[in-house]
Amino acid sequence: xxxxxxxxxxxxxxxxxxxxxxxxxxxxxxxxxxxxxxxxxxxxxxxxxxxxxxxxxxxxxxxxxxxxxxxxxxxxxxxxxxxxxxxxxxxxxxxxxxxxxxxxxxxxxxxxxxxxxxxxxxxxxxxxxxxxxxxxxxxxxxxxxxxxxxxxxxxxxxxxxxxxxxxxxxxxxxxxxxxxxxxxxxxxxxxxxxxxxxxxxxxxxxxxxxxxxxxxxxxxxxxxxxxxxxxxxxxxxxxxxxxxxxxxxxxxxxxxxxxxxxxxxxxxxxxxxxxxxxxxxxxxxxxxxxxxxxxxxxxxxxxxxxxxxxxxxxxxxxxxxxxxxxxxxxxxxxxxxxxxxxxxxxxxxxxxxxxxxxxxxxxxxxxxxxxxxxxxxxxxxxxxxxxxxxxxxxxxxxxxxxxxxxxxxxxxx
Amino acid sequence: xxxxxxxxxxxxxxxxxxxxxxxxxxxxxxxxxxxxxxxxxxxxxxxxxxxxxxxxxxxxxxxxxxxxxxxxxxxxxxxxxxxxxxxxxxxxxxxxxxxxxxxxxxxxxxxxxxx
Numbered sequence: 001x002x003x004x005x006x007x008x009x010x011x012x013x014x015x016x017x018x019x020x021x022x023x024x025x026x027x028x029x030x031x032x033x034x035x036x037x038x039x040x041x042x043x044x045x046x047x048x049x050x051x052x053x054x055x056x057x058x059x060x061x062x063x064x065x066x067x068x069x070x071x072x073x074x075x076x077x078x079x080x081x082x083x084x085x086x087x088x089x090x091x092x093x094x095x096x097x098x099x100x101x102x103x104x105x106x107x108x109x110x111x112x113x114x115x116x117x118x119x120x121x122x123x124x125x126x127x128x129x130x131x132x133x134x135x136x137x138x139x140x141x142x143x144x145x146x147x148x149x150x151x152x153x154x155x156x157x158x159x160x161x162x163x164x165x166x167x168x169x170x171x172x173x174x175x176x177x178x179x180x181x182x183x184x185x186x187x188x189x190x191x192x193x194x195x196x197x198x199x200x201x202x203x204x205x206x207x208x209x210x211x212x213x214x215x216x217x218x219x220x221x222x223x224x225x226x227x228x229x230x231x232x233x234x235x236x237x238x239x240x241x242x243x244x245x246x247x248x249x250x251x252x253x254x255x256x257x258x259x260x261x262x263x264x265x266x267x268x269x270x271x272x273x274x275x276x277x278x279x280x281x282x283x284x285x286x287x288x289x290x291x292x293x294x295x296x297x298x299x300x301x302x303x304x305x306x307x308x309x310x311x312x313x314x315x316x317x318x319x320x321x322x323x324x325x326x327x328x329x330x331x332x333x334x335x336x337x338x339x340x341x342x343x344x345x346x347x348x349x350x351x352x353x354x355x356x357x358x359x360x361x362x363x364x365x366x367x368x369x370x371x372x373x374x375x376x377x378x379x380x381x382x383x384x385x386x387x388x389x390x391x392x393x394x395x396x397x398x399x400x401x402x403x404x405x406x407x408x409x410x411x412x413x
Numbered sequence: 414x415x416x417x418x419x420x421x422x423x424x425x426x427x428x429x430x431x432x433x434x435x436x437x438x439x440x441x442x443x444x445x446x447x448x449x450x451x452x453x454x455x456x457x458x459x460x461x462x463x464x465x466x467x468x469x470x471x472x473x474x475x476x477x478x479x480x481x482x483x484x485x486x487x488x489x490x491x492x493x494x495x496x497x498x499x500x501x502x503x504x505x506x507x508x509x510x511x512x513x514x515x516x517x518x519x520x521x522x523x524x525x526x527x528x
Contacts, residue, residue, distance in 0.1 A: 125505060172524045173414045175504035183506075 017062050022141075024070045025054055026222060029141025032074055034113035037176060040082055040095055043120065044166040047138045049085065053077035054141055114139070115178045115230050118223075122191040123174050130165035131194045133158060140219050150201060150216050188231065192240050192296065195224050199244050204400055221245060228283075238287035239297030242280040246303035249276035260409070261402045265312040277307045298327040317346040334363040338373060350380035368398035372407065415459070415525040416508040420495045422518045427466070427493060444516035449498065452511060461498030499525075 029050065036046035053074045067073040083099050086092035121134040129151075136142040136150075148158035168174065179187040202216025221244040228234070228241050253267035262268075284300050302323045309315040324340035337360055345353030354377040357370070364370035371394035378387035388411065395407045430438065445463075452458040470486040486493070495517075502508050505522070512520035 123505075125509070172522075173504045175506050177506070179506075 017066075020066060021058065021061060024066060025057075025141030026219060028071045028074055029054070029137075030114045030117055030139045030226075031071065032078060033138045034117050035075065036078055036082065037117070038113070039079075039099060040086070040092075042170060043176060044170045045082065045085060047134075047166060049078045049081040050074075050141075051137060051143070052081045054143060058143065112178060114226070116176050118191055118227060119178055119187060120169065120174060120176050122187075122194050123169070124187075124190050125172065125174055126165050126168060128194065128197070130161050131190070132198055133162050134165050135194055135223070136198065136216075136219070137162060140223060142219075188234055188237060191227065192224075192236060195220050195227075196240060196244075196296075198223075199247075203247060217244070217248060221248060233290060235287045235290040235292040236294040236296045238283050238290070239294060239300050242284040242287065243296055243300035243303055245276050245280035245283070246300060246307055249273040249280065249307065255402070259402070261406045263406070264306065269310065272307065277304075280304065280307075293326070293330070295327060295331045298323055298330065302327075315346070317343050321347060334360045335367070335369075338364060338367075338370060342373060342376075345377060345380070350377045353377055354381070366397060368394045368396075368403070368407075370394075371397065375410070414504065414527065415499060415501050416505075417523045417525055418461075418498045418500060418508070418512055418515070419521040419523065420497065420515065420518065421521055422493055422495055423491055424467075424493060426518060427495075441517055445496075448515055452498075452500070457500050457502055457507075457511065459499050459501045461496065463496040464494060467493045 032053070033047055033050045036050055037043055040046045040049075056077050057070070057074060061067070061070075079099050083096055086096050086099070118135065118139055121138055122131045126134070133147050133151075136147050137144065142150075144159050144162060145155050147162075148155040151158065153161075178184075199217050199220035202218070202220060221241070224237065224241045224244060228237050231237055250264075250267065250272050252271040252273065253269065254262060256262050280300070281304055284297065284304060287297050287300075302320055305316050305319050305323070320343045321340060324336060324343060327336055328340065338357060341353045341356040341360075344356060354374070357374055357377060360370060371390045375387045375390040375394060378384075378390060391407055391411055395404060395411070398404050398407060430441065433441070449458060449461065467486050467490065470484075472483050472485060472487045473480050474483070474487070475481065488494070500508055500511055502511070505524070508522050512522050
């Protein structure tokens with residue numbers, strides 16, 4: 001699979017069983033949760049028993065092996081757990097009877113079922129961090145422990161965040177439905193924001209020492225691709241799929257043998273996954289054909305221009321600047337301006353670019369990449385002392401371990 | 414399911430509202446009245462009132478079991494509740510649609526305990 005084994009140290013900690021478990025979980029979780037919500041009618045309980053069945057599988061499967069029909073195993077376990085939970089409550093007598101009667105083969109969930117689930121998890125009435133956590137748990141089959149590790153919070157904190165969100169779904173009666181008509185686009189946007197946040201969290205934290213059973217970036221792509229299969233007419237969704245796939249296609253080249261970041265100009269392009277790049281390019285063309293451009297499609301197009309250049313020197317910078325200009329017209333932001341300035345430096349030189357970057361000082365003063373970019377440009381025009389100062393400032397502000405190592409290396413050089 | 418929609422705002426919003434011309438003010442009031450009327454006819458609004466200003470509010474609280482009457486609202490004085498509507502709808506999305514259609518500022522949507 002593309003991107004797997006990117007980080008040498010990390011892939012070794014992931015055993016074959018764990019990888020197989022993760023694959024089964026993400027294949028089955030949404031289907032299971034959707035089926036349980038349908039049977040039990042209560043999102044909170046349904047999601048809880050699915051999580052319980054995943055935890056049971058984590059205990060048993062590594063010892064006894066993965067069963068022939070893992071989906072059926074999980075469904076049986078979830079169903080038993082639901083019966084146990086609901087038996088005590090008279091209000092659920094009918095449901096218990098239904099659960100007991102049902103031999104419940106794992107019916108292939110209808111497409112709409114998974115969609116309903118995703119839209120409920122990403123409902124705007126929930127805080128975005130809770131949307132991310134719920135989506136990972138209910139749709140991608142992550143355990144609370146894994147989500148907590150990915151977002152660097154304690155397990156009880158994450159558990160509480162999830163419990164609160166699920167309670168709100170039930171108490172405020174957040175509907176379990178696919179938004180229709182004019183609501184669909186803004187609701188899809190909310191889902192895309194969640195998936196992209198998930199992706200970045202995984203993509204940027206790669207190479208850090210935290211060993212993870214699951215790869216958030218790959219799971220985010222998987223979720224986006226699944227969603228795109230269900231909503232094939234959403235151009236921005238296709239754009240996001242292309243963007244993620246293009247970024248992951250470069251994975252093999254992003255870190256060196258010591259796990260340290262290799263920046264785009266220095267990457268060994270023969271390690272890029274050409275198959276994934278071609279696939280992403282086709283997806284992006286499909287998105288463009290829908291005639292509704294947006295920020296994800298433009299970002300993917302920028303990534304595609306990089307992916308198509310055979311070397312750093314052959315990058316089509318004027319094309320990239322044109323795409324950044326289009327992006328700024330749709331969604332003006334200082335971070336996009338910063339990236340545009342980097343592209344500009346290759347066409348009009350570091351001094352012009354530095355002028356543009358310095359204009360962003362007030363808005364981006366607290367952003368480490370603002371200072372890191374200044375440092376690069378200052379180096380290029382021979383202002384070594386100022387460059388060093390900017391780099392030290394970047395180091396102060398930077399949290400990501402792999403990026404910190406890179407900054408330190410440049411300071412030591 | 415029932416929800417209470419609280420029409421909230423800041424004192425500054427209120428001042429701004431009051432500094433409008435009579436015509437503008439009537440137009441704004443008209444929007445709110447239309448909202449109430451059309452949703453009441455549709456059977457979605459089952460109760461509600463416009464409230465007078467915070468300078469008219471009195472709070473009763475209890476100290477050692479004895480009622481204490483004080484001038485002013487209990488909530489932060491910078492915020493005010495201009496009115497409320499009790500709505501009876503299918504789910505949160507429907508309540509949120511109604512809140513989005515409210516023409517006069519922020520709306521808090523509180524689910525009511527079911528009995």
